[in-house]
Amino acid sequence: MKTRLFGILLVTTLFFSCKKETKQEVEKKDSKTEVSATKNPLIYPEEKHFKNLRQVTFGGDNAEAYWSFDDSKLVFQSNYKKWNVGCDQMFLMDANQTFDSIAPPMVSTGYGRTTCSYFLPDNKHIIYASTHLADKDCPETPLRKNGKYIWPVYDTFDIFIADLEGNIVKQLTNEKGYDAEPTVSPKGDKIVFTSTRSGDLELYTMNIDGSDVKQITDELGYDGGAFFSPDGTKLIFRSSRPKTEKEIKEYKDLLAEGLVEPTDMELYICNADGSELRQLTDLGNANWSPFFHPSGEKILFSSNYEAERGFPFNLYLIDIDGKNLERVTHGETFDAFPVFSNNGKKLAFSSNRNNGGGRDTNLFIAEWKD
Numbered sequence: 001m002k003t004r005l006f007g008i009l010l011v012t013t014l015f016f017s018c019k020k021e022t023k024q025e026v027e028k029k030d031s032k033t034e035v036s037a038t039k040n041p042l043i044y045p046e047e048k049h050f051k052n053l054r055q056v057t058f059g060g061d062n063a064e065a066y067w068s069f070d071d072s073k074l075v076f077q078s079n080y081k082k083w084n085v086g087c088d089q090m091f092l093m094d095a096n097q098t099f100d101s102i103a104p105p106m107v108s109t110g111y112g113r114t115t116c117s118y119f120l121p122d123n124k125h126i127i128y129a130s131t132h133l134a135d136k137d138c139p140e141t142p143l144r145k146n147g148k149y150i151w152p153v154y155d156t157f158d159i160f161i162a163d164l165e166g167n168i169v170k171q172l173t174n175e176k177g178y179d180a181e182p183t184v185s186p187k188g189d190k191i192v193f194t195s196t197r198s199g200d201l202e203l204y205t206m207n208i209d210g211s212d213v214k215q216i217t218d219e220l221g222y223d224g225g226a227f228f229s230p231d232g233t234k235l236i237f238r239s240s241r242p243k244t245e246k247e248i249k250e251y252k253d254l255l256a257e258g259l260v261e262p263t264d265m266e267l268y269i270c271n272a273d274g275s276e277l278r279q280l281t282d283l284g285n286a287n288w289s290p291f292f293h294p295s296g297e298k299i300l301f302s303s304n305y306e307a308e309r310g311f312p313f314n315l316y317l318i319d320i321d322g323k324n325l326e327r328v329t330h331g332e333t334f335d336a337f338p339v340f341s342n343n344g345k346k347l348a349f350s351s352n353r354n355n356g357g358g359r360d361t362n363l364f365i366a367e368w369k370d
Contacts, residue, residue, distance in 0.1 A: 040052060040053055041354075042054070042055060042353060042354055042364065044329070044330040044331065045330075046327075046330040047328065047329055047330055048369075049328050049366075049368060049369055049370070050347075050366040050367070050368070050369075051366070051367040051368065051369045052366065052367040053364055053365070053366045053367075054098065054364065054365055055098070055354060055362055055363075055364055056093070056097070056098055056099060056348075056362065056363035056364060056365055057078065057080070057099050057362040057363045058099065058100045058360075058362060059080050059082060059360050059362075060078050060079050060080025060081065060082070060083070060360060060361075061078065061079050061080075061088075061360070061361045062076055062077070062078045062080065062350060062361060062362050062363045063076065063077055063078075063336075063337050063350045063361060063363075064076055064077055064115075064116060064117070064337050064339075064350075065337070065339060065348040065349075065350070065363050066117060066118050066119060066183075066339055066348075067095070067119065067339065067340075067341045067342055067348065068119040068123045069119055069121050069122075069123050069186075069188070069342060070123050070342075071095060071341045071342050071343055071346075072094065072095055072123070073092060073093060073094055073095060073119070073123070074092075074093050074095060074348060075090055075091070075092055075093075075107065075117045075118070075119060075126050075128075076090070076091055076093070076117070076363060077089065077090055077091070077114060077115060077116075077117065077128075078091055080103075082103070083103045083104075083106070084103075085106070085110070086137075086138045087113045087138035087139075087141070088113050088114050088115060089106050089108045089110060089114055090106065090107050090108035090114050090117045090126070090128050090162075091103075091104040091105065091106055091107065092104060092105050092106075092107045092164060095341075095346075095365075105166075106166060107126060107162060107164060107165070107166045108128060108130060108132075108162070108166060109130065109132050109166065109168070111130075111132035111136040111137075112130050112131035112132030112133070112134070112135060112136060112137070112138065112139070112156075113130070113131050113138050113139055113154070114128050114129060114130045114131075114132075115128070115129050115130075115157070115180055115181070116128060116129050116180055116181045116182060116183070118182055118183050118184050119184065120161065120184060120188075120208065121184070121188030121208070124163060124164060125161050125162065125163055125164070125169065126161070126162055126164070127159055127160065127161050127162075127172065127182050127184070127191065128159070128160060128162070128182070129157045129158065129159050129160075129179065129180035129181065129182065130157065130158065130160055131154050131156040131157055133156070133158060134156035135156065139152070139154055139156070140152075142259065145254065145257075145259055145261075148261055148263070149261065149262070149263055149310075150254065150259045150260065150261050150262075151259065151260050151261075151262050152258060152259060153178045153196070153201065153255070153258050153259060153260055154178060154180075154258060155176070155177045155178050155196065155258055157178050157179055157180040158171060158172075158173045158174060158179050159171075159172040159173045159179050159180065159182050159191075159193060160172065170209075170210070172191075172206070172209075172210035173193075173195070173210070175195065175197045176197070177195065177196035177197050178194070178195060178196040178201070178258075179193060179194075179195045179196075179197070180193065180194060180195075181193055181194040181224050181225060181226070183226060183227050183228065184208070184228075185228040185232040185272070186228060186229075186230050186231070186232055186342065187228075187231070187232035188208070189207065189208065189232070190205050190206070190207065190208070190228070190232070190272065191205065191206050191207070191208060192204070192205050192216070192226045192227075192228065192235060192272075193205075193206070193226075194223060194224040194225075194226070196255075198215065198218070200220055200221075200255070201221070201222040201223055201224060201255070201260065202215055202216070202217045202218060202223055203215075203216040203217045203223045203224075203226050203235070203237060203274075204216060205272065205273075214273070214274075215274075216235065216270070216272075216273070216274035217239075217270075217274060217277070219239075219241065220241070220242060220248065220251070221239050221240045221241040221242060221251070222238075222239060222240045222251075222260045222262070222265070223237055223238075223239045223268070224237060224238055224239075225237055225238045225288060225289060225290070227290065227291050227292060228272065228292075229292045229296045230292055230294060230295075230296045231296060232272060233271060233272055234269060234270065234271055234272060234292075234296075234320075235269065235270055235271070235272055235274075236267060236268075236269050236280070236290045236291070236292060236299055237267070237268055237269075237290065238265045238266070238267060238268075238287065238288040238289070238290065239265060239266060239267075239268050240260070240261075240262070240264055240265050241266070262286060262288065263285070263286050263310070264284075264285065264286065265286050265287055265288050266279055266280070266281045266282060266283070266287050267279070267280040267281040267287050267288075267290050267299065267301060267318075268280060269299075269320060280299065280318065280320070280322050281301075281303075281318065281322065282322075283303060283305035283325075284305050285303065285304045285305045285307065285310075286303065286304055286305075286313075287301060287302075287303040287305060288301065288302055288303075288336070289301060289302045289336045289337045289338065291338050291339050291340060292340075293317065293340065294340055294343075294344030296320075297319060297320055298317050298318065298319055298320065299317070299318050299319075299320060300315060300316070300317055300328065300338045300340070300347075301315070301316055301318070301338070302314070302315055302316075302335060302336035302337070302338070303316055311332075311333060311334065312331055312332050312333050312334060312335075313333075313334045313335055313336055314327060314328070314329045314330065314331060314335050315327075315328040315329040315335050315336070315338050315349065316328060329351075331351065331352070331353050333351075333352035333353065334350075334351060334352040334361065335349060335350070335351045335352075335353070336349065336350055336351075337349055337350045340368070344368070345367065345368060346365055346366065346367060346368060347365070347366045347368045348363060348364070348365050348366075349363075349364055349366070350362065350363055350364070351364050
């Protein structure tokens, strides 16, 4: 609300200003604006890629905020109890909104658990994965197995299309097993998603209407969180690649229970048809939630490779040839799920910053500068 009021006051001031500014005055004003931006308390001093930063949500776990094709809206998942949900559901927002006192509209069913929503090219529909057909209640969420951090891979997830009022208009998958993590090509023609239909967690693509399903990866390991390049020709994704006999057994045993251990993952890149697959990072620990820079020549991702005890996670940039690794955020807790707007001017991401030392993960939107 404060952001909106500031915008109104700024427009009013500009509209009624009759004074013609000199070049020196304009430069002085721009300089002050830049200084003001760097003094934003949400931005750490080393975070030079953030021209400005605002907090969008103020409680719960809020993540995976994805822009509409026209950059006017975002859809994201949240489990914020004050929004009357028991586990992750999908919510819609205008790009300039902030939810410090009001709740956004829910655009999922409110049943089961949802994950990984994404806009379709018409800006009037979204896709997301949900377990609601199997059970209206939230599924159990195991966090540890034999003392190790794990993620559940629910075999009741399927992918759906819904309108912006929350009405499901089509079911895109109905195979046995896990179908989730769908994202849409910027070209608007393809969806990439992760599925266990082969017996392993592999990437697949399909047309926007669910037709022409093709398997993209076929190596043992968890291939997931895939995104298309800006021109739709490449895919970037995270993967675990168990190699030793012990690692392979542990991976298969966990997967048989619908679980994965996401603590050892690297980034891989390939053409959209799966060809020319190669490993991009070799950093150790967990490297994940990658997203293409608007240029198509860099990847922004989250990693804890510098951490000794699992935290912090920060955002890093790396060229698509694996060179010029650069740290982007400088927090001491958790920064992840970076997503550029389609025009490349803004970045949405999730962070534990400014949460009072608690566990809430909130959405932030930054003005990006290269």
